[in-house]
Amino acid sequence: MTKEELIQPENIVSRKPRLLNDETMHYCPGCSHGMVHKLVAEVIEEMGIEGDTIGICPVGCAVFAYRYIDIDWIEAAHGRAPAIASALNRMWPQHLVFTYQGDGDLACIGTAETIHALNRGENFTVIFINNAIYGMTGGQMAPTTLLGMKTSTCPYGRQPDLHGYPLQITQIAASLQGTCYVTRQAVHNVAAIHRAKKALRKAFENSLKRRGTSFVEIVSTCNAGWKMSPEKANEWMEENLFKTYPLGDLKDIEE
Amino acid sequence: MNQANMEEEIMLMKGNEAVAHAAIRCGCDGFFGYPITPQSEILETLSIEKPWETTGMVVLQAESELASINMVYGGGASGKRVMTSSSSPGVALMQEGITYMAGAEIPGLIVNVQRGGPGLGTIQPSQSDYNQATRGGGNGDYNTIVLAPATVQEMADFVDLAFTLAFQYRTPVMMLSDGAIGQMMEKVKLPAPKPRLTREQIEERYPWAASGRRGGQNPRVLTSLDLDPAVMEQHNLHLQRKYAEIEAKEVRFEELMCEDADIVIVAFGSAARICRKAMEDARQRGIRVGMLRPITLWPFPTQEIQRLSETCQRFLCVEINAGQMLYDIRQAVNGKRPVDFYGRCGGMMPTPEEVLTCLTNIKD
Ligand SMILES: Cc1ncc(C[n+]2csc(CCOP(=O)(O)OP(=O)(O)O)c2C)c(N)n1
Numbered sequence: 294m295t296k297e298e299l300i301q302p303e304n305i306v307s308r309k310p311r312l313l314n315d316e317t318m319h320y321c322p323g324c325s326h327g328m329v330h331k332l333v334a335e336v337i338e339e340m341g342i343e344g345d346t347i348g349i350c351p352v353g354c355a356v357f358a359y360r361y362i363d364i365d366w367i368e369a370a371h372g373r374a375p376a377i378a379s380a381l382n383r384m385w386p387q388h389l390v391f392t393y394q395g396d397g398d399l400a401c402i403g404t405a406e407t408i409h410a411l412n413r414g415e416n417f418t419v420i421f422i423n424n425a426i427y428g429m430t431g432g433q434m435a436p437t438t439l440l441g442m443k444t445s446t447c448p449y450g451r452q453p454d455l456h457g458y459p460l461q462i463t464q465i466a467a468s469l470q471g472t473c474y475v476t477r478q479a480v481h482n483v484a485a486i487h488r489a490k491k492a493l494r495k496a497f498e499n500s501l502k503r504r505g506t507s508f509v510e511i512v513s514t515c516n517a518g519w520k521m522s523p524e525k526a527n528e529w530m531e532e533n534l535f536k537t538y539p540l541g542d543l544k545d546i547e548e
Numbered sequence: 549m550n551q552a553n554m555e556e557e558i559m560l561m562k563g564n565e566a567v568a569h570a571a572i573r574c575g576c577d578g579f580f581g582y583p584i585t586p587q588s589e590i591l592e593t594l595s596i597e598k599p600w601e602t603t604g605m606v607v608l609q610a611e612s613e614l615a616s617i618n619m620v621y622g623g624g625a626s627g628k629r630v631m632t633s634s635s636s637p638g639v640a641l642m643q644e645g646i647t648y649m650a651g652a653e654i655p656g657l658i659v660n661v662q663r664g665g666p667g668l669g670t671i672q673p674s675q676s677d678y679n680q681a682t683r684g685g686g687n688g689d690y691n692t693i694v695l696a697p698a699t700v701q702e703m704a705d706f707v708d709l710a711f712t713l714a715f716q717y718r719t720p721v722m723m724l725s726d727g728a729i730g731q732m733m734e735k736v737k738l739p740a741p742k743p744r745l746t747r748e749q750i751e752e753r754y755p756w757a758a759s760g761r762r763g764g765q766n767p768r769v770l771t772s773l774d775l776d777p778a779v780m781e782q783h784n785l786h787l788q789r790k791y792a793e794i795e796a797k798e799v800r801f802e803e804l805m806c807e808d809a810d811i812v813i814v815a816f817g818s819a820a821r822i823c824r825k826a827m828e829d830a831r832q833r834g835i836r837v838g839m840l841r842p843i844t845l846w847p848f849p850t851q852e853i854q855r856l857s858e859t860c861q862r863f864l865c866v867e868i869n870a871g872q873m874l875y876d877i878r879q880a881v882n883g884k885r886p887v888d889f890y891g892r893c894g895g896m897m898p899t900p901e902e903v904l905t906c907l908t909n910i911k912d
Pocket of ligand 1: 353355395422426
């Protein structure tokens with residue numbers, strides 16, 4: 294069978310969402326950002342809300358998210374996405390507003406903005422990509438770096454006496470009265486991808502229903518920063534990251 | 549206050565309160581701020597007035613000035629008239645957001661009711677943020693339009709003017725006031741209210757704004773980033789052309805008795821009020837003094853100062869700082885005439901008597 298014969302509508306098992314454009318992504322092969330982008334585009338498309346959606350990009354590897362998903366975007370300064378989203382959510386109360394942030398952006402330089410937006414119960418969704426490292430700047434220690442994990446600024450491994458402990462920002466998020474839904478997901482296999490997509494949909498629906506802040510952490514790989522093959526990075530994530538950051542819902546006010 | 553039956557009104561109030569009332573009346577969509585003396589009455593007045601129940605204007609006490617300015621960045625990026633206010637230490641913290649606004653060409657209003665510095669300084673009036681305000685203040689090559697009110701009336705009037713300029717040029721605008729004008733009470737005429745823009749109006753007037761691409765427009769992206777230096781240089785040149793246009797069209801100043809003046813005082817804001825009294829006293833003593841009051845500090849009335857240097861003998865720059873605008877005047881005068889300086893700093897104000905002594909000494 295030739296390629297042309299194979300590419301027929303009846304043979305399609307998975308298709309790229311329309312909102313995900315044809316721009317070549319700058320993400321490294323094996324990085325979780327690409328998959329999460331696809332899910333975000335799919336959910337917005339399925340909900341039919343692209344005309345009333347504004348996304349906020351972080352400073353970090355996802356700084357160029359605006360190149361790939363065809364919605365309106367505002368590029369934030371490092372860590373300030375939740376403040377921007379707070380204003381937008383109040384300016385456009387009927388819109389879906391979401392931030393898309395890495396661990397350094399959300400849980401280090403922007404911790405104050407994150408906690409206060411969540412505590413006010415701002416009606417937007419936070420998508421939190423936790424890869425336990427600073428990807429964009431070349432693999433430095435993040436607030437979520439595991440104890441013992443090596444990065445370029447803790448080359449002998451993270452030590453509590455020198456660097457403190459992995460920050461459990463998602464637990465903090467769950468403890469705040471303003472959040473309505475706090476969940477931790479991953480996209481390392483098909484089942485996980487399905488669950489992550491459901492979580493995103495639930496979060497977006499909560500935001501549109503103005504229930505408070507929804508917080509979706511995606512425990513993610515950074516195989517380039519971790520210096521591992523994509524396959525090995527997935528294994529390492531399951532063995533190590535999931536222990537400190539176990540998957541599942543931390544809070545769901547519906548339940 | 550019911551918007552429907554609000555008309556033009558004359559009231560007695562503080563400069564800070566006037567900013568709040570003017571914001572509600574000029575169709576402002578949102579205020580985001582953090583308390584700091586001597587400007588807290590702006591947020592307090594808005595909180596008392598509850599405009600969210602009348603015009604729908606959002607009022608939010610943010611967790612910091614960093615958050616406030618980024619809220620302004622977000623609101624402005626979506627085509628809304630949004631503002632913040634603070635005083636010097638808070639405005640220092642806002643510089644990150646202001647440079648991002650300049651880079652991404654996002655309109656918005658920042659009110660700085662200055663106090664003495666450096667550091668935590670004092671809570672008394674000062675003009676020592678002149679350099680920061682007129683040179684951009686944050687990283688990168690940019691300018692913000694800077695309006696310097698000298699009266700409570702101007703604090704009110706400049707709110708709408710600032711928004712008009714901010715949207716016309718897609719740039720942040722700063723109102724550089726100080727603790728004296730912010731705190732003093734004067735008669736002020738508040739304008740009849742203007743309605744806030746609807747989504748349709750915003751989308752029609754500001755097609756660049758991120759409001760959701762409901763109409764099927766191309767996705768809008770508000771960003772100050774481009775990793776390609778050649779592209780970034782083009783963007784910088786575009787900004788520079790815009791700044792040149794602002795410099796050509798938006799210079800504002802007030803001139804008093806300059807026609808026959810031997811000495812021209814150059815002073816803005818509170819200092820100009822003090823100098824006006826000194827000028828009148830000097831005239832009574834037969835010293836021919838005039839005054840130029842820059843209203844826009846950037847763009848600066850360079851050409852007007854050049855013109856005056858043809859007719860006057862010398863200039864006296866009076867500021868409530870250690871001498872900052874002084875260098876803009878000297879640059880304009882370009883050595884043609886002497887430029888003297890008198891200033892007080894750290895929260896102390898010059899008195900008309902001190903300025904008069906200066907004028908008398910110069911004259912002799
Ligand atoms: C104010 C400021 N400080 C530092 C930086 C440099 N910087 C860019 S991205 C980044 C870290 C990003 O890490 P993270 O948020 O974990 O996202 P990732 O790249 O891993 O997706 C840093 C420190 C910056 N751009 N701005």
